[in-house]
Amino acid sequence: MSTAKGEDKKVTTHTLLEMKKRGEKISMLTAYDFSLARILDDAGIDVLLVGDSASNVMAGHETTLPITLDQMIYHASSVVRAVKRALVVVDLPFGSYQGNSKEALNSSIRIMKESGAHAVKLEGGREVKDPIERILSAGVPVMGHLGLTPQSIYKFGTYVVRAKEEGEAQRLIEDANLLAETGCFAIVLEKIPAQLATRVAQEVKIPIIGIGAGAGVDGQVLVLHDMLGINHEFHPRFLRRYASLYEEIKAATENYISDVKSRDFPNEREQY
Numbered sequence: 001m002s003t004a005k006g007e008d009k010k011v012t013t014h015t016l017l018e019m020k021k022r023g024e025k026i027s028m029l030t031a032y033d034f035s036l037a038r039i040l041d042d043a044g045i046d047v048l049l050v051g052d053s054a055s056n057v058m059a060g061h062e063t064t065l066p067i068t069l070d071q072m073i074y075h076a077s078s079v080v081r082a083v084k085r086a087l088v089v090v091d092l093p094f095g096s097y098q099g100n101s102k103e104a105l106n107s108s109i110r111i112m113k114e115s116g117a118h119a120v121k122l123e124g125g126r127e128v129k130d131p132i133e134r135i136l137s138a139g140v141p142v143m144g145h146l147g148l149t150p151q152s153i154y155k156f157g158t159y160v161v162r163a164k165e166e167g168e169a170q171r172l173i174e175d176a177n178l179l180a181e182t183g184c185f186a187i188v189l190e191k192i193p194a195q196l197a198t199r200v201a202q203e204v205k206i207p208i209i210g211i212g213a214g215a216g217v218d219g220q221v222l223v224l225h226d227m228l229g230i231n232h233e234f235h236p237r238f239l240r241r242y243a244s245l246y247e248e249i250k251a252a253t254e255n256y257i258s259d260v261k262s263r264d265f266p267n268e269r270e271q272y
């Protein structure tokens with residue numbers, strides 16, 4: 001079992017497959033900047049996802065759609081500079097791969113060349129088979145993403161649980177098999193019934209990483225700012241909070257303001 005410290009061997013796509021085979025769960029979190037990515041890597045996280053959720057949590061947009069390829073590369077290169085061990089996966093942003101395999105390849109090459117990341121992730125099933133094949137042909141590892149796919153929010157209309165109906169569940173199973181056969185090294189399943197996710201993880205040979213997909217999958221991913229409680233207004237059922245940083249940062253800031261106003265800061269030992 002890996003002890004998950006900075007001096008351990010680097011995590012590769014092969015490592016994740018081996019972890020699935022021996023039943024060791026994969027830990028994955030999002031990261032968007034150098035300072036936090038360094039802490040997560042030092043803590044021993046297996047995979048860091050430079051998610052297009054940066055559009056929400058870093059830039060304050062309502063959806064993931066507005067973030068650009070240049071912005072994703074900026075976030076990804078900051079994360080890569082911090083990382084010694086984790087596998088760094090970068091989301092292909094909306095509009096950079098759908099419907100045009102050559103553009104998908106160019107976007108992926110830019111991410112790999114300009115950020116130094118190790119793999120890309122994209123959303124969708126059969127409709128993105130061609131782009132995936134083209135990206136893989138250049139030697140770039142691809143992670144899939146099925147279930148709730150936030151780049152299609154205007155098609156779905158809401159962020160509710162996906163694939164509850166038999167037809168959609170069947171289509172998702174077929175898509176997961178197709179992504180694995182096409183050559184994806186792993187798949188994220190977002191917000192689907194736990195029973196369905198467990199079935200996919202048992203049936204499909206590549207690692208299945210869940211977010212709101214229950215415990216029967218091969219690993220878990222959360223958005224960092226949600227699990228740290230920085231984004232304190234978001235509390236879906238699947239989210240476990242490991243800190244309450246909104247409250248802590250706010251209290252620290254209030255103390256600082258108070259110390260400045262009262263002339264308590266800086267004191268004699270804090271000046272030259």
Ligand code: KIV
Nearest residue numbers: 030051052053188221
């Ligand atoms: O962008 C993101 O943060 C993601 C995770 C929710 C898996 O895709």
